[in-house]
Amino acid sequence: MSFKLSIPLVLSLLASFSAVSAQQCNATSLCPSSAPCCSEFGFCGTGDFCLGGCNPLASNTLTSCMPEPVCQNANLTFSDTSRILSNATYFDGNATKYDWVVNSGTIINSTSGELAMILTEDNGGTRLSSTRYVHYGQITARLKTGRWGGVVTAFITMSDIKDEIDWEFPGDQTTEGQSNFFWQGVVPQKTVGETHGNLSDTFSNYHDYTIDWQQDTLTWLIDGQTVRTLKRSDVTGDDGVSRYPSTPSRVQLSIWPAGINSSGQGTIDWAGGLINWDDPDYKAAGHFYALVESVSVTCADSKSNPSDAQSYVYGKNASAFSPQVTVTNETTVNNGAGSLRALAGANVWTAIGASAVMALGALLV
Structure with a gap:
């Protein structure tokens, strides 16, 4: 379950973007050429809409979204x-300048070098996204969770077409x-989530939570110990479709309010x-609040990519059932609102299957 944003907050974020169409978008209702990019919130627009979270399968064309760093x-x-x-x-898409962006909420940099993500009754929670994408690899977040009923701490990977891998820590359950x-945002009838217990207090103690995401195997680890393994073959159906996360994803860290009246009762519980x-x-x-000490990323494709590789781009034959991703030297920088790029002429090497910053010393409990 990914970080949720309230409707008023989403509307305020939309209003801040450079150009917005009232049109909503999805894989069966694509954006028009005048507002070609389908944002992560499912609205058509230009500028920021074409960067992180832009869904190529719901945009005007597969090349409407900017390449992914x-x-x-x-x-x-x-x-x-x-x-x-x-x-x-x-x-603007320049991942050499920033490692993270704050999508919403407030962060605190503590005097001991920790990052605190803040939740208040008014801010709707805090979410950070990495500026670079991971297309298979090992990601470890060293963090301390919240400890309050209704408050969720999360460390996840999320692709632009909603492939998602989660570590989540709901409510006051501080020993698990x-x-x-999730595959392309599909919520299964029966949850595939699992609970892993016997941890020392996750609020008081740092733990290393790892997502080891390889092309055929997905492993979750805590403090270096494997607690769950999923094989691609486990989720390949009789129809031959592999419902396995397989598209480039941003790393996201968040604290969010699940226990509010606008949430569904199942989410609240x-x-x-x-x-x-x-x-x-x-x-x-x-x-x-929740605290993060570090995030480490080891890319599975770092050795196979050319030294001047810059971006991932969805290929011309990409579809919901068989997303194809290419590694290119196309720029990821969006020079101005509505600045789009065409795939034609790009140097494509490899086809791969597919808020405010508060001052130091802020009060923490």
């Missing part, structure tokens, strides 16, 4: 916020974590009930 091995820490863009709508995955905004922790600090 290619994966690079990294160990990302948070001693300061110089590599975090605090407002994602100002991101939950693993899950899953998250541990409605949030108590009178909780002593909230009263003392003025917010709930």
Whole structure:
């Protein structure tokens, strides 16, 4: 289950973008050429709509979205916020300038080099997205979760066509974590999520949560120990379709309010009930929070990609059942609102199957 944004917050984000069409979009209702890019929220537009989260299968053409910045091995820490863009709508696609963008909410950089993601009754939660994508690889987040009913801490990967791999920590269950995955946003009738327990307090103690995502095997680990493994063959149906996450994805970190009245009852129950905004922790600090110490990324394609590889692009024959991704040297930078690029003439090497930053010393409980 991915980070949820409230309708008022989504509308305010849409209003801040450079050009917005009232038209909604999906795989069967594509965007018009005048507003060619289908944003992660399912609205047509230009400019920012064509960057992170732009769905190529719902946009005007497969080449309407900007190319996705290619994966690079990294160990990302948070001693300061110089590599975090605090407002994602100002991101132009240049992943050499920033490692993260803040999609919504508020972050705090603590004096001990931790990143705090903040949830208040008014801000709707905080979400950060990596500026680079991962197309198979190993990602580890070292973090401390929240501990309050209705509040969810999450570390996930999310592709532009909604392939998703999750580590989630709902409510006040501080001795366990939950693993899950989704294929192209399809919610199965029966959940495929699993719970992994016997952890030392996840609020008080840092743990390393790993997503080891390879072409045929997906493994979830805690502190280096495997807790779950999924094979591609496990989710390949009789129709031959592999319902396995297989498209380039951003890394996302978040804290979000599942336990609010606008959520479905099932979501509220899953998250541990409605949030108590009178909780002593909230009263003392003025917010709930989760802490991140580091995120490391080891790209599976780092050795096979050319040294000047810049981007992933969905291929001409990409479809919902067989998304094809190419590694190219196309630029990822969107020079101005509505700036689009054409695939023709691109140098394509490889086809691969497919808010404000608060000051130091802010009060934490």
